[in-house]
Amino acid sequence: MNVVECSVKKIYKFVCDFFHTDMGELCQSLVRSFVLVLLLTCLIFEIKPSTAYVHSELEIPSDDAYPYETRLLNISGKAKELHLSTKSRGDKVLSCFCITSSKQLRIDLSGLNLNDISYQKGSYIEITPERNKKLSIRFDGKTYDASLMDVSFSDMKQQSFAAKKILASLSGIMKLDIQDATVTLMDSSTGKSELLSTEMPLTLFSESLLEKIQEMQKLRDAAKNVVEENKYRSAINISYDLIKYDVSIESIFAFDIQGVDFEEISSSRLNSVKYGASGKLSIAYTPISNEYDLQYQEVELKSPENTLSMNYDVKTGQLLFYGYVGEATLARMSLLPDFWNWFFSNGYMAPVTLLSTVIACVPLLKMKKEDT
Numbered sequence: 575m576n577v578v579e580c581s582v583k584k585i586y587k588f589v590c591d592f593f594h595t596d597m598g599e600l601c602q603s604l605v606r607s608f609v610l611v612l613l614l615t616c617l618i619f620e621i622k623p624s625t626a627y628v629h630s631e632l633e634i635p636s637d638d639a640y641p642y643e644t645r646l647l648n649i650s651g652k653a654k655e656l657h658l659s660t661k662s663r664g665d666k667v668l669s670c671f672c673i674t675s676s677k678q679l680r681i682d683l684s685g686l687n688l689n690d691i692s693y694q695k696g697s698y699i700e701i702t703p704e705r706n707k708k709l710s711i712r713f714d715g716k717t718y719d720a721s722l723m724d725v726s727f728s729d730m731k732q733q734s735f736a737a738k739k740i741l742a743s744l745s746g747i748m749k750l751d752i753q754d755a756t757v758t759l760m761d762s763s764t765g766k767s768e769l770l771s772t773e774m775p776l777t778l779f780s781e782s783l784l785e786k787i788q789e790m791q792k793l794r795d796a797a798k799n800v801v802e803e804n805k806y807r808s809a810i811n812i813s814y815d816l817i818k819y820d821v822s823i824e825s826i827f828a829f830d831i832q833g834v835d836f837e838e839i840s841s842s843r844l845n846s847v848k849y850g851a852s853g854k855l856s857i858a859y860t861p862i863s864n865e866y867d868l869q870y871q872e873v874e875l876k877s878p879e880n881t882l883s884m885n886y887d888v889k890t891g892q893l894l895f896y897g898y899v900g901e902a903t904l905a906r907m908s909l910l911p912d913f914w915n916w917f918f919s920n921g922y923m924a925p926v927t928l929l930s931t932v933i934a935c936v937p938l939l940k941m942k943k944e945d946t
Contacts, residue, residue, distance in 0.1 A: 651847035670717030675829035696762030709755035733833030780819030
């Protein structure tokens with residue numbers, strides 16, 4: 575028998591002898607009481623609300639904020655759908671958004687005109703990136719709004735997104751500047767495919783816009799005087815801005831979208847969001863809500879059922895959240911009831927309560943053992 579085995583046997587004998595003393599029995603009762611109270615406490619906190627209603631009016635720090643504030647500028651998260659819009663619809667926006675992707679994209683041409691050729695439902699163009707490169711598409715023209723599907727974002731203030739589909743509402747003629755990619759036209763009416771040149775930007779606009787302009791041009795040509803001719807010429811220019819049409823861009827994989835000059839970002843189907851700001855935050859899982867005064871603190875909200883809404887005014891920096899969440903944290907601390915939240919919120923009260931309960935259980939356990 576070696577020295578280690580002898581030492582283990584001596585320790586085992588000492589522990590057994592100790593637990594047969596009065597002090598040992600007291601320690602056993604303390605351990606049993608602690609485990610019992612801990613299990614009951616955990617069970618109680620498992621019975622907690624699964625959802626809570628939040629409402630938050632916030633203000634995003636400016637770009638010239640202090641360094642510690644700048645780190646909290648990012649607004650990141652995920653959403654089933656995100657809506658980008660421009661309030662100043664009379665302003666001319668030269669670049670509405672840009673797309674980059676390492677995977678193939680598809681642009682639906684149903685009811686649209688591409689390079690002065692009209693296409694029926696089912697026609698589309700496939701844009702494939704060149705080997706070991708990322709394709710880029712720059713949309714030059716006027717965009718009223720755009721809806722992004724299955725979207726994630728890491729810096730909303732910079733209007734950087736990743737999505738699998740975008741439905742953009744455009745007006746007038748749109749120029750598509752495509753780089754580092756090959757473009758294949760799939761014509762449903764003929765069933766043929768054709769490679770398109772990308773040396774010059776592709777011209778895209780709506781059939782309804784074309785019909786309206788052609789109608790105005792006929793009236794202008796039939797004008798009896800200069801006044802009528804100028805009237806119809808102005809109507810043609812107005813038609814370019816008033817007639818909207820939708821363009822769908824999608825891919826099996828998520829692609830990057832860089833928005834330009836959008837003034838409002840909103841969503842009614844947020845899945846999660848993480849941000850840092852100052853303002854007010856209220857959360858209610860009972861009829862009485864709890865309110866918090868935020869001072870550039872990090873907030874994270876998660877809504878598994880996508881029942882959280884958001885409205886972000888890019889110009890003013892006003893950010894509004896409202897809806898139901900399953901998880902909510904402030905400065906990495908849960909805002910919903912849990913054990914650690916209760917433990918730290920009550921200071922010395924929580925540990926004293928636990929200790930008192932354990933000590934109160936000891937005589938009961940000893941009494942039960944003596945009766946046995």
